[in-house]
Amino acid sequence: MEQAVSANVDPEPKAVTAAQDELLTAIDKKIGEVRTEAIDLSFGEIMNLMKDNEIIIDPDYQRLFRWSEEQRSRLVESILLRLPIPPIFFIENEDGRYELIDGLQRVSSMVQFLNHKAVDKPELVLKGCDIVGDLNGMTFDVLPLTLRLQLKRSTVRAVVIKRQSKNFLRYEMFKRLNTGGSELSEQEIRNCSARIFGEIGVVFYEYLVELSKFPTFSSTTNTLADADEEKRGREELVLRFFAAKNGPQFYHGNVAEWLNSYMESVFLGNCKFDYDFERKLFQRVFDAVYRVCGEGAFCKYKNDLPIGGLAPAYFEAVACSFARQIEKVESVDPIRLNGILVASRQTNEFRSNVGTGANKRTKLIGRIEILEEAIKSA
Incomplete structure (x- = not known):
């Protein structure tokens, strides 16, 4: 009987290893930062x-x-x-x-x-x-x-x-509290999280809002679904433009995580962002998109006619290809260029980069490059 009792006694606790001690110290330090x-x-x-x-x-x-x-x-x-x-x-x-x-x-x-x-x-x-x-x-x-x-x-x-509290941990705390099962949209979480990050977050958030109201951007994104617009969809499209243009390396198949990672890289200074330069280029790009493509700029095309609402993959391809070739776009005949772009967006090669299974970095880069080559040929 005594042997049975002693057999159930917990063994002596093991000494904390150096690695475990470092882990505990790291966690204690982070706790103190919030x-x-x-x-x-x-x-x-x-x-x-x-x-x-x-x-x-x-x-x-x-x-x-x-x-x-x-x-x-x-x-x-x-x-x-x-x-x-x-x-x-x-x-x-x-x-x-x-x-x-x-x-x-x-x-x-x-x-x-x-x-x-x-x-x-x-x-x-x-x-x-x-x-x-x-x-x-x-x-x-x-x-x-x-x-x-x-x-x-x-x-x-x-x-x-x-x-x-440390800015980044305040930001992470809010993002985690509001991700999953939340009534906020992804962009509303980003907007609120940006404010929590501190001054750089406030500036970046207000910058997205400012550009989302730019007239030709508003006109060319007019086909955005009302439900998406109510959930800050235009601001998300502005962020998506910069992420596709400046941060494709952060894309690993999940759009929400990609946009979060790019925005965080701007906040942390890991991805340089020249506000004045980007504002001027943004305005040139969407002025040119409106002049060349009109309000159907980011729709799918069938039989040379736009169908459906704004398609995000088409938005990335058109906007980023224009940004890469803005000098050429501004110098060629808009009617001729639009015809070339409409034809390019209906090719099997382009559609293979925007359809099912297109949530890959290679597809993102591919659809932009296809339209860029089309612009070069104009």
Whole structure:
């Protein structure tokens, strides 16, 4: 019996090896580079902080206000029933103010119900409440005082990423929290993550927004699907242009990871980015694309006619080939050049680089080179 007991005794713990010690030290160091603080804020406090401009809620780079009235109403219902809601996330700016980076839907929905004028929205009338149906049709002002006070005093857990945190780790933290199962689009995550990275991220994000509004770029990307446009699709196309032109080496088959890797390389200085040069070239390229190809520039073609909406692979091929041969493009007859490009995009060689299985770096480079050669022949 004694032998059986001793047989189950855990062996002596092994000594920590040098490699394990280095791993523990590396992790401890990284932990120290991200500083967070968790606080509970009532919705009444949040409204006061917004009024005093001590917190910043910026839908321009957050997701658009997409929740339906039913979703907003059910959030109010959940809070009245004291059901738990997910936390919200802030970053602390250099001036000490908190900038909301995740949770816009929850905060905006509650503020709209409590004081719709604060977010410049119509008064929220509850609808779709399926646990307490009597709430439907009610506004904040007609609720009993007890419930009005309960809503104002109800709290949400707020995680604050402190300004002392390392920029890249703040960026990575947000990106990981919002990747997978998130309602944000890939570009909305990038936009928000860029702001978290620090000044260089803010500058780069605002640069993408600026170029996405350039007139001929807007015109030539007019065939972008409405759903993609609502999710910052034009800004993603600007980033995609620069990634295809300057960073094909980062492409390994997954477009989202490719664009993330290229953007991060710009932030970290691993990929040089001359803002003035790139802006001037961008404008020349899309002026030329509009003059030569018109609004069907990035569509597929069949029987010499454009079909469907904007095709990203065609966008990369046309825009980057124009960038490589901008001097030639600006000097040749636009009608003749467009005819050559339309014919090139209908060849089996080009289609083999944009169809099924085209998510390869060799295919990306191949489709650009095919159209570049076509331009040279004009």
